[in-house]
Amino acid sequence: MSVTRSCRRVSVGIIGSGFAGIAAAIALTRAGFGDDLVILEKADDIGGVWRDNTYPGATCDIPSVLYCFSFAPNPAWRSRYAARADIHAYLKQTAVAYGIDRRIRLGTEATAAEFDPVDGRWRICCGGSEARGEVVEVDVLIAAVGQLSRPVVPVLPGAETFGGGSFHSARWDHGCGLAGKRVAVIGTGASAAQFIPKIQPIAEHLTIFQRSAPYVLPKLDRRYRGSAPRRLLSLTHAASRIGYAALFELLTLGLITDAGIPIKAMTKMAEHHLRRQVADPTLRAALTPDYRMGCKRVLLSDDYYPAVASSNVRLVTEPITEIIPGGIRAADGVTHPVDVIIYGTGFAATEFLAPLNITGLGGLRLAAAWAVGAGGHLGMTVPGFPSMFMMYGPNTNLGAGSIVSMIEPQARYIAQAVRLLGTTGAAYLDIRPEAAGRFEDEMRRRLALSTWTRCRNWYRDPAGRVATNWPGTVAEYARRTRTLSPGDYHLAAPAVTGNRTAEETVPVRRRI
Numbered sequence: 001m002s003v004t005r006s007c008r009r010v011s012v013g014i015i016g017s018g019f020a021g022i023a024a025a026i027a028l029t030r031a032g033f034g035d036d037l038v039i040l041e042k043a044d045d046i047g048g049v050w051r052d053n054t055y056p057g058a059t060c061d062i063p064s065v066l067y068c069f070s071f072a073p074n075p076a077w078r079s080r081y082a083a084r085a086d087i088h089a090y091l092k093q094t095a096v097a098y099g100i101d102r103r104i105r106l107g108t109e110a111t112a113a114e115f116d117p118v119d120g121r122w123r124i125c126c127g128g129s130e131a132r133g134e135v136v137e138v139d140v141l142i143a144a145v146g147q148l149s150r151p152v153v154p155v156l157p158g159a160e161t162f163g164g165g166s167f168h169s170a171r172w173d174h175g176c177g178l179a180g181k182r183v184a185v186i187g188t189g190a191s192a193a194q195f196i197p198k199i200q201p202i203a204e205h206l207t208i209f210q211r212s213a214p215y216v217l218p219k220l221d222r223r224y225r226g227s228a229p230r231r232l233l234s235l236t237h238a239a240s241r242i243g244y245a246a247l248f249e250l251l252t253l254g255l256i257t258d259a260g261i262p263i264k265a266m267t268k269m270a271e272h273h274l275r276r277q278v279a280d281p282t283l284r285a286a287l288t289p290d291y292r293m294g295c296k297r298v299l300l301s302d303d304y305y306p307a308v309a310s311s312n313v314r315l316v317t318e319p320i321t322e323i324i325p326g327g328i329r330a331a332d333g334v335t336h337p338v339d340v341i342i343y344g345t346g347f348a349a350t351e352f353l354a355p356l357n358i359t360g361l362g363g364l365r366l367a368a369a370w371a372v373g374a375g376g377h378l379g380m381t382v383p384g385f386p387s388m389f390m391m392y393g394p395n396t397n398l399g400a401g402s403i404v405s406m407i408e409p410q411a412r413y414i415a416q417a418v419r420l421l422g423t424t425g426a427a428y429l430d431i432r433p434e435a436a437g438r439f440e441d442e443m444r445r446r447l448a449l450s451t452w453t454r455c456r457n458w459y460r461d462p463a464g465r466v467a468t469n470w471p472g473t474v475a476e477y478a479r480r481t482r483t484l485s486p487g488d489y490h491l492a493a494p495a496v497t498g499n500r501t502a503e504e505t506v507p508v509r510r511r512i
Helices: 019-030 084-097 190-199 227-256 261-277 281-286 304-308 404-424 433-447 474-480
Strands: 012-015 037-040 109-116 121-127 134-138 140-143 165-168 182-186 205-209 313-316 320-324 327-330 335-337 340-343 357-359 388-390 428-431 489-492
Touching (some): 012 019, 012 121, 012 134, 019 037, 019 404, 121 140, 140 404, 190 205, 190 304, 205 327, 227 261, 227 474, 261 304, 388 404, 404 428, 404 474, 404 489, 428 433
Parallel strands (some): 012 037, 012 140, 109 357, 140 388, 182 340, 205 313
Antiparallel strands (some): 121 134, 320 327, 327 335
């Protein structure tokens, strides 16, 4: 494929090397900017959440055929729902195949970024094992840190006095043995539903603290064995993608309109699944959700309910009042003795880009710009923060479907923005406040009609606003991001000093 170079070399810095960061790098490479980009990764390996979440049973809850890039299909998945290790391996293989691995700087953590309007560049302050105190300068900044990268551990009275082991599921302590131990799991979300069935058989006793019961649907996972199924999968890969994508689009319509036959059918399916797997009526009542299907994340599992119903498991629905050196005390006054506490309490999904300290035009801090809630045009760019883009930012999460299908359009859109900078020679581009304002007003209006406003969930920020989710279909988002509209942006002319541009006169500490 021939690539036409831009008339200006535009350098790009990407923070994060998960699906989003890899997708952005590939799109930019295809657009001719591969020689002028760097990916900053704080860890010693790439992969994002699929590197970090090593808990037992970690798998994708989206069919494997959808959980890969459309331009890099993987017909060799080993199961219908890919395991963590297989997804991590796929990401690494894809990075190598497209030459992205050569652009990644491991052990380099971006701690702050400040925009200099004089030369139109971002200065990224770095820390980590390989770049402490270093400053990397780029023309375009892409934050690809995602929504599910910062684990949340609740502040519970007495937690510091606990005498046993404790850790968050996203930072699994493999050195903490669970065999023969009394284990407490706080939380019953997506991660907990995967690791509880794996640790239940080895723990002496398992106490599960549930704040609200999740809806659980049958997963119907299967392993692909031998060569014939893989060859068949290769032949039907495209058709399977289309079929699953259509199903998720249909389910999405039920979520964003707060009404729909698909959601009612899923509710009946979840109720039947619960009745079939849990015989005890008291336990079944405790596991029955008291909110509308889809308001919280729907889980897929064939073994969660049987694990919870096991004789060595106790489900506690009373709130936790305190943690003591040898256990956990609930609101009913009962003390549950435990040796290990595992927090399956999710992530700071609405604290986008934190703790990265970002400063835009006029010294404006991103935290201040988002004081009343995070937002941005198409979930990607914020007024006052020129030439800065987000991947998997505000209002781009899905209630149903593969987030990879949202990441790819974002990567293509950002590549258009970088190309626009190159072809126009502009110092920077900044989304116009009126364009961003129209989009955010639309988001608030449409999200108010969605199922996600009907209960407390991780999609909503402290003010109650749904900050994470996209209130439309994947097809709509792809259409709206297909072509960047230059009129939505302010293109700044290069600053000039005498007969030379600011680019020639401003000293640079380190350039990529």
